Amino acid sequence: MLQSRIGWALFFWLGLIIFLFTTGAIALFLLDGMEHSRLRQLDALQTSARLFRRELETIGLPLTSPKLDELVQLQAKESGLYITVANEDGNVLIDSRQDAARMENVLRLSEFKEAQENGFGEATSDPQLPGRPFHFIVLPLEADGKPIGFVRVGQDIEAGGLHASYHLVVGSMALGLVILTGAYFIARRFEERVVAPVQQLTRACAGVERGDYTGHVWAAAEDELGDTARQFTRMQAAIDMRVDQLTAESNRLKTVLGSMVEGVIAVDAQQRVLLANRAVRKLLAIRADDVVGRPLLELTRNRSLDDSFRAAIASDEPYRHEFEVSTTPRRILSLQANRLPGDPCPGVVMVLHDVTELRRLENMRREFVSSVSHELKTPLAAVRAYTETLQLGAVEDVENRGYFLSQIMDSADRLNDLIQDMLHLARIESREEAFDITEVPVAGVIEKCLHTQRDTAAARQIALRIHPPDEEISVLGDEEGVRTILSNLIDNAVKYTSEGGTVDVAWGEEGSHVAITVKDTGIGIPQAALERIFERFYRVDKARSREMGGTGLGLSIVKHTAQAMEGEVTVQSQVGEGSTFTVRLPRG
């Protein structure tokens, strides 16, 4: 059975064309045959008519003779011919098929007129005999050289024509059947050779459209279709390879973009997002999952990006800009926007860099420089003032020069303390300070620290108390570092506690750490200042701190030293009631 529309169409048209041509040829052939047979029939009719005329003329009977009538009827019956005899005036005297008396005058018929004028008349019909066509031959009759009438001999021509039509129909039907069968097999063969490979090709093309490059196309034939199939297979392989390459390249690009710290976002000329990496979503706090195709402003709600886009698309130069985004925490972003190559410009790519930390460090550095210069200025000014006073004559003042010199000495000590603390802090921060990590028994270090504070505390009637745990415990750290931490905390506790107060030092295990607390009943720290007391040079009360000989760097040193030993320091305080500092260090 045919499988394709093309196969059926081919079958139909091929069958029709061959059928029409062949039927036409047969019809022509048959018509030609029919014409031949008509002419032969006409010939025979003429001969019969002439013979019959001669017979009539030879007999010599008058035309009205009943004997002649008998003879005509007999002749007509035997030969199957239609015979009419009329007199010279055109009146029918004998007719083999009709009543002669009732027949009209024949001279009004053209064939009789022709016979009268030319000696021979011919016709294919008789108005008195409607229906089947005849061949009529009319000849004049003569007696003694004078015309006496006419004889008409006719023969039915329908039989031959019918015969021919019958042959035509039967022959055409048989031929049609043969042609249809032939056309069917031609269409089948065409379908196998042409349509089937084209269908395969179509299916394989549809596969390529879906991204399937494995569709097989039959390529055995060494013809144009086979060439097409082989070329298609090569093209499939080439596309497959290209797609693989492009996918790998795109994956690499995605990985690179995804692992970049910088945010990258590309938008088209209508500000619709073409791509956005993970970093840019984080930097701009974009929560939507599917960002491609969405308008930039709707996604980011950031005017600066919109302005940067406009500035970049209008210029060939990269546009740089720094702005703040209201994410939590707030971020400062540096942006560089470049227009994408092409005319008209297809869009803009923006690279965003988080410079929050950089700017914070720059600020810190600025503040630090200004704090340091401020801290150094005061003792230096004092040294200068006392030195000038001495130069101006006070050196001769036996009573007061000792005081001036001791003030210079104090300021020098203060400068020295400041510089030492700054250097110490710088070393810890830059990890230059070499820590010798060992198991350090806590009790021993606390003992030493308290020992150095004992006189000061006693002078101000401050009770220094320790609360050791039942068992001796150690921390894992640098002994000098642990001492720095604890001596700073105990020193502060004594410094900021009024006369008659107490300072309690306790320690104990806390999971994998040892927690050491230094608790005083001193002035306490305001809540707002708690977060800041570990910053460099931060003091709640500057005058009091200086008076007590503080540099404002002690707690900063404590915090960084504890962190360097993988520990931490926290504080709890209530103004007027006292403060509790807790240091946690890894257990030894």
Ligand code: ADP
């Ligand atoms: P300072 O050299 O001024 O003591 P620190 O860094 O040691 O500097 O301390 C910073 C500030 O924290 C101090 O100026 C003080 O205001 C406050 N402070 C520290 N320890 C205590 C404490 N035990 N009680 C009250 N205030 C304290």
